[in-house]
Amino acid sequence: MTGKKKVLFIGAGRMAQAIIGGLVKKEEFFIWAANNGNQERLEYVRDTYQIDITRDWVYQIDNIDIVVLAMPPESHDQILKELYRYVNGQLIVTVAAGIAPSYLEDRLPVGTPTAWIMPNTAGKIGQSMTLYAPGRYAKEQHLHVIESLLAGIGLFEKVTEEQIHQLTAITGSAPAFIYKVAESLTEMAAETGISTAQARKLVSQMIFGSAAMLRTGEDPAQLTGEVATPGGSTAVGLEVLKDYHLDEMLKEAIEACRQKSRD
Ligand SMILES: NC(=O)c1ccc[n+]([C@@H]2O[C@H](COP(=O)([O-])OP(=O)(O)OC[C@H]3O[C@@H](n4cnc5c(N)ncnc54)[C@H](OP(=O)(O)O)[C@@H]3O)[C@@H](O)[C@H]2O)c1
Missing domain, CATH: 3.40.50.720 (NAD(P)-binding Rossmann-like Domain)
Structure with a gap:
């Protein structure tokens, strides 16, 4: 060729x-x-x-x-x-x-x-x-x-073919999870009295910037640490996510996508 x-x-x-x-x-x-x-x-x-x-x-x-x-x-x-x-x-x-x-x-x-x-x-x-x-x-x-x-x-x-079966849940489906998070945060931002357009701008740029930081190759755990000072307000929010078992929730959601696509 x-x-x-x-x-x-x-x-x-x-x-x-x-x-x-x-x-x-x-x-x-x-x-x-x-x-x-x-x-x-x-x-x-x-x-x-x-x-x-x-x-x-x-x-x-x-x-x-x-x-x-x-x-x-x-x-x-x-x-x-x-x-x-x-x-x-x-x-x-x-x-x-x-x-x-x-x-x-x-x-x-x-x-x-x-x-x-x-x-x-x-x-x-x-x-x-x-x-x-x-x-x-x-x-x-x-x-x-x-x-x-x-x-x-x-x-x-x-x-590999088998890896596509496994990974499509992450690269193909998980964008919808991110959009869902964006939807929630946008609603909360708009509740403060700003317009929907402003709320969308805030949230999309926040996600875009976070993605750009991830693209530098830095470890997500390290980046989390840079935002969350121990005992600070972000750290308290992370505790709530932990209490609600965010990791397990994501695992289950990804596994549900995989199962559905296998079916
Ligand atoms: N959209 C995405 O983001 C995305 C992401 C990953 C994978 N995919 C995959 O990409 C494929 C196409 O998705 P799409 O979103 O592009 O769909 P789409 O916008 O609905 O377009 C489907 C195209 O396929 C043509 N087509 C259907 N049957 C055909 C046949 N027998 N012979 C020739 N052409 C035929 C249709 O022809 P007409 O123009 O004549 O109707 C149309 O042009 C799907 O298999 C989907 O799983 C899509």
């Missing part, structure tokens, strides 16, 4: 657009998009990102290096049946929950390089924490291409 790569997105919804939005800035790829027949959406994607669209991707496939399946898990079997007939060595990547590389490999010709990528919703503003797991036939050059795809939507980390 050398030179400018040709990538076909099957699915042109939110996730495809998040990735395409990052890719077009880099000019490393020729991009095509296909979908399930929503012509208006396909034209929107063409006009917004200045990419090519196709109503019949099957005729394009010989000319393609990478296929990104950006559609619901339940649409995969049908598309994989078609891909089985037409692929000859293209890298096949899915972003769908639960569709691991082994699932793709079982439904594609032996030797087809595959990967599973699991972004989170912050991908749409280029701030995803994306996990990816290459299939058994993916080689070094394929990893390089996958990482180029992912760099446009945030940070990424290569893990």
Whole structure:
């Protein structure tokens, strides 16, 4: 895989657009998009990102290096049946929950390089924490291409298929826990008499700053210590969180997400 790569997105919804939005800035790829027949959406994607669209991707496939399946898990079997007939060595990547590389490999010709990528919703503003797991036939050059795809939507980390199953609760679901905390704190801030917009500004910047501190690589326990002087007001608040078993609550919430996704 050398030179400018040709990538076909099957699915042109939110996730495809998040990735395409990052890719077009880099000019490393020729991009095509296909979908399930929503012509208006396909034209929107063409006009917004200045990419090519196709109503019949099957005729394009010989000319393609990478296929990104950006559609619901339940649409995969049908598309994989078609891909089985037409692929000859293209890298096949899915972003769908639960569709691991082994699932793709079982439904594609032996030797087809595959990967599973699991972004989170912050991908749409280029701030995803994306996990990816290459299939058994993916080689070094394929990893390089996958990482180029992912760099446009945030940070990424290569893990195993089994680890994606375990870690999606943290990178994919836990943002909702953070938003829940934000909702509570915003309500309490607004109760002081400031506007909702002001309350949101306060809370979002507080979380953003905390995340930026964490991104320096400092130990969260150390950072906690820097905020909470022993015997001070923050320390008293932390005691309440401890009394309510915050750690256990989080463990249970993460485990519940994992269990649901296994089911
Ligand atoms: N949104 C996220 O933050 C997020 C995060 C991680 C993973 N994902 C995964 O990403 C995948 C797509 O999610 P999304 O949020 O982008 O969904 P979406 O906005 O609903 O878009 C789905 C796209 O799939 C297309 N599609 C459905 N069935 C198809 C078929 N048989 N052939 C071709 N195209 C088909 C739809 O076509 P039409 O345009 O014709 O309707 C649409 O363009 C899902 O598997 C989801 O689990 C999403």
